[in-house]
Amino acid sequence: MSNTATSATLTAAISDLQEEIALTLVRQRLDAGDDPLLIIEDCKEGMRQVGVRYERNEYYLAGLIMAGEIFRQVMELLQPIVEDQVSGQASGRILLGTVEGDIHDLGKNIVNMLLSCHNFVVHDLGVDVSPTIFAEQAAQVQPHLVGLSGLLTSSYDAMRETITLLRAQGYQGAIVVGGGQLSEEVCQYVGADHWSTDAVTGVELCQRLMEER
Numbered sequence: 001m002s003n004t005a006t007s008a009t010l011t012a013a014i015s016d017l018q019e020e021i022a023l024t025l026v027r028q029r030l031d032a033g034d035d036p037l038l039i040i041e042d043c044k045e046g047m048r049q050v051g052v053r054y055e056r057n058e059y060y061l062a063g064l065i066m067a068g069e070i071f072r073q074v075m076e077l078l079q080p081i082v083e084d085q086v087s088g089q090a091s092g093r094i095l096l097g098t099v100e101g102d103i104h105d106l107g108k109n110i111v112n113m114l115l116s117c118h119n120f121v122v123h124d125l126g127v128d129v130s131p132t133i134f135a136e137q138a139a140q141v142q143p144h145l146v147g148l149s150g151l152l153t154s155s156y157d158a159m160r161e162t163i164t165l166l167r168a169q170g171y172q173g174a175i176v177v178g179g180g181q182l183s184e185e186v187c188q189y190v191g192a193d194h195w196s197t198d199a200v201t202g203v204e205l206c207q208r209l210m211e212e213r
């Protein structure tokens with residue numbers, strides 16, 4: 001059932017904050033056997049458009065909150081299906097969280113879900129996690145990988161501080177940063193080893209890092 005028109009309709013429903021229409025479209029696509037990961041991509045594009053409309057003052061904070069709520073409900077529908085579909089070899093331990101000052105967690109939660117489906121043991125510290133908590137938990141959990149999520153420009157300094165502290169206390173595993181606005185330049189600025197703007201490629205990266213160990 002997935003085609004350009006159905007993708008565009010779902011993206012538009014999210015972008016227009018039409019909750020019922022968006023959820024109905026998701027249910028219809030799931031009933032038709034559509035790939036939940038493609039559905040997530042269409043919703044993500046809708047969320048990107050919400051962000052653009054917020055920047056243009058077409059939406060205000062309430063619009064962001066509403067979009068977040070719609071996405072959360074979409075994920076409630078998709079999660080059981082994704083969990084049924086994906087599986088893999090036992091992987092590694094990963095410490096995950098959204099950095100200090102940032103409460104965006106929808107993307108991080110998708111990463112958590114996909115990593116768990118690939119048999120990673122995920123220690124998710126939640127949102128607004130201080131560098132100290134990351135460092136304490138890293139010492140306790142001894143993760144193979146650390147994943148830091150952040151969507152705000154101001155999160156880059158929190159990522160940098162967190163990574164500096166982790167390295168200062170001797171953490172030697174790979175550190176991956178993720179978030180929609182990241183780039184190679186930001187990755188270098190914060191001192192991470194890898195970066196990703198997408199959960200699927202991010203999880204593939206984590207799997208590759210585990211294989212290379």
Ligand code: B12
Nearest residue numbers: 051068103104105106107147149152153178179180199202
């Ligand atoms: C929904 C939303 C919110 C919701 C979040 C709800 C929630 N529970 O997460 C709420 C209302 C809380 C919110 C608040 C704010 N927001 Co907001 N928000 C958004 C919006 C529209 C969508 C984000 C989203 O969920 N996208 C969908 C998910 C699936 O995508 P994602 O997060 O990018 O995640 C994917 C990848 O990045 C990756 N990934 C993510 N993390 C990780 C981690 C690892 C390890 C890996 C490998 C991969 C990975 O995988 C995910 C799946 O593919 C964005 C717009 C945008 N372009 O992102 C603005 C946006 C991020 N928000 C913005 C702003 C300004 C704010 C506020 C400051 C607004 C205000 N005036 O208060 C506050 C800040 C609050 C805070 N302290 O954090 C700006 C940031 C601008 C900037 N450059 O800093 C954006 C870009 C909007 C814009 N264009 O202006 N927001």
